[in-house]
Amino acid sequence: MNRFARQIALAEVGVAGQRRLAESRVAIIGTGSLGTVSAELLARAGVGFLRLVDRDYVSLDNLPRSALFNEDDALQSKPKALAAADHLAEFISDAVIDPRVIDVNAATIEGLIADVDLVIDGTDNFEARYLLNDACHKLRKPWIHGAVLGTSGALMTIQPSGPCLRCFAPSPPPPGSYPTCASSGVIGAATALVATYQAIEALKLLLALEESGALSPGTTSGNGAHNCNESPAPLSTQYFSLDVWSHETDGVLIAQDPGCKTCVQQEYEFLDKPVSTISSELCGRDEFQVRPGSATTIDLNAAATRLRSQGAVTVSPFILTFDDGNLRFKLFKDGRAMIKGVASGEAALSVYADYIGL
Numbered sequence: 001m002n003r004f005a006r007q008i009a010l011a012e013v014g015v016a017g018q019r020r021l022a023e024s025r026v027a028i029i030g031t032g033s034l035g036t037v038s039a040e041l042l043a044r045a046g047v048g049f050l051r052l053v054d055r056d057y058v059s060l061d062n063l064p065r066s067a068l069f070n071e072d073d074a075l076q077s078k079p080k081a082l083a084a085a086d087h088l089a090e091f092i093s094d095a096v097i098d099p100r101v102i103d104v105n106a107a108t109i110e111g112l113i114a115d116v117d118l119v120i121d122g123t124d125n126f127e128a129r130y131l132l133n134d135a136c137h138k139l140r141k142p143w144i145h146g147a148v149l150g151t152s153g154a155l156m157t158i159q160p161s162g163p164c165l166r167c168f169a170p171s172p173p174p175p176g177s178y179p180t181c182a183s184s185g186v187i188g189a190a191t192a193l194v195a196t197y198q199a200i201e202a203l204k205l206l207l208a209l210e211e212s213g214a215l216s217p218g219t220t221s222g223n224g225a226h227n228c229n230e231s232p233a234p235l236s237t238q239y240f241s242l243d244v245w246s247h248e249t250d251g252v253l254i255a256q257d258p259g260c261k262t263c264v265q266q267e268y269e270f271l272d273k274p275v276s277t278i279s280s281e282l283c284g285r286d287e288f289q290v291r292p293g294s295a296t297t298i299d300l301n302a303a304a305t306r307l308r309s310q311g312a313v314t315v316s317p318f319i320l321t322f323d324d325g326n327l328r329f330k331l332f333k334d335g336r337a338m339i340k341g342v343a344s345g346e347a348a349l350s351v352y353a354d355y356i357g358l
């Protein structure tokens with residue numbers, strides 16, 4: 001407890017609050033520019049369990065905006081979840097850090113959040129956020145949405161009782177109709193500030209649940225997470241936005257939409273959607289992800305031996321990189337590949353079939 005003396009001195013935390021944080025379980029979905037910052041803040045604050053989920057690998061262009069990654073991670077193309085977990089372990093030895101190098105989709109999301117108290121949105125695409133909105137409502141998990149573009153960002157704390165993301169924006173915009181970090185740029189101070197607010201909202205939720213008595217022994221659910229059905233009224237139903245360049249802030253009060261598909265009608269259409277084999281949602285990169293049709297494990301060394309006659313191959317414990325001058329792809333142990341140098345998802349699928357095998 002000495003370690004947290006100055007935090008315990010805060011009336012908002014105290015000894016009981018600090019103990020509660022040590023028992024808390026948080027999943028961070030997406031450990032890029034938002035997720036690494038909130039992960040570091042929550043780990044340093046004493047949250048006892050952090051699940052870090054990311055399908056991607058560290059590249060040099062992540063470094064201006066992320067905490068927890070270094071140049072070595074980028075040179076090794078280390079999976080983001082593993083790199084973040086390794087660096088957290090350097091300063092937090094008694095927290096449980098659970099890295100997952102996995103694609104977040106309708107087939108995987110529920111298993112990733114079922115045993116946590118709350119979820120933090122560190123994603124960079126609408127597909128994942130609407131999926132999170134459905135899954136968190138279905139499993140009664142509070143979650144904290146965050147998004148950043150250019151010099152501005154926004155966040156919204158969403159409770160199982162609603163209002164939810166779909167009360168604010170009923171459907172995601174059509175692909176290609178909105179600016180992205182690739183087209184508009186993004187600055188690390190904005191991602192760091194939004195992630196800081198997300199971490200604070202997470203701490204407030206965890207501590208408020210302690211105060212309400214909702215998480216006292218006996219209301220703990222069987223899977224290790226706490227039952228949030230009894231959580232207090234939403235701390236915030238504001239869609240809060242800010243701009244780090246102009247210092248402007250705005251808060252729009254979000255009311256529950258009586259026709260909301262998710263938090264009123266409980267129709268989880270994003271969760272029920274079949275998982276697509278191809279995903280092009282790799283923000284800011286001319287790259288397509290191909291997922292294998294079913295769960296698999298790839299022997300990267302065996303694949304490297306097969307591919308060496310066709311191009312340059314490097315293999316690390318986590319990832320295989322192939323480059324023949326035109327085509328470049330990275331292959332993960334779970335069978336996913338991220339393919340560059342192709343014009344469409346269909347072309348990426350064809351590369352996957354030719355080089356890796358479906």
Ligand SMILES: [Zn+2]
Nearest residue numbers: 164167260263
């Ligand atoms: Zn709603």
